[in-house]
Amino acid sequence: MKKKRLLISLVILIIGGGFFWLWLYSNYSPPIFMYHAFDKEKVGTYASVSPETFSKQMAFIRKRGYKVIPLRELCALLKGKKEIPHNLVVITADDGYKDNLKAIEILDEFGYPAIIFLVVNKIGEEDYLNREDIRWFLENTNVSIGSHTLNHAYLPETDKQNLKTEIRNSKVDLEKMFSLSVDVIAYPVGGFDNRVLEEVENAGYLCACATNRGFSSDLDIFALRRIKITERDLGIRLWAKLSGFYNIFRKVKNPY
């Protein structure tokens, strides 16, 4: 009798575990890492990660066998609705701070691609990347650029005309400035609404990044959820964020 009960428990456990694994597997989403500043002095504020820690994080990614791909490549994979390998990671950084140059050097050592989302009207201001910096990394590394609007506008509170300008003109201005196509945007503070989604798609963007915000936890190509990476993310914490299952266990925040 005891043996029979044990056997039944074991079978339930195996079937349950199998279903759990299937559920986990079908909810996989490739991790998109979100950084801002790379300055040791600013750790704790500005969502900053020190260059030393960033370097360790990149080494961890390599050691664990993950493949860093450009955001636009991930967007194409998601659009193609093909089976997505479970070892991918994308690296993004918002705002275009000058200290990103340190991170770009590290990325270059590893040969990793990344994307920096630039606030067009901040380019060349104090503490921000200038045109020469940007031209340098576009020509010499695998780091590309995307729009983070003209003025870091909180889009859900932006009126119709300005919304159009922030979304479209930022794209066009960057394209003219650096003679390339800009097809990805990241929403400042992750904020968006239905008007934003429509405008972004009409402006010709391939995909767009939010933070951990969305209308639902479904994968939305114009509101890709990103995972904030901090100074403390090493070892098991970083591994969890890399796994592709991190988003399943956190609640998506309201988009606006």
Ligand SMILES: [Zn+2]
């Ligand atoms: Zn920002």
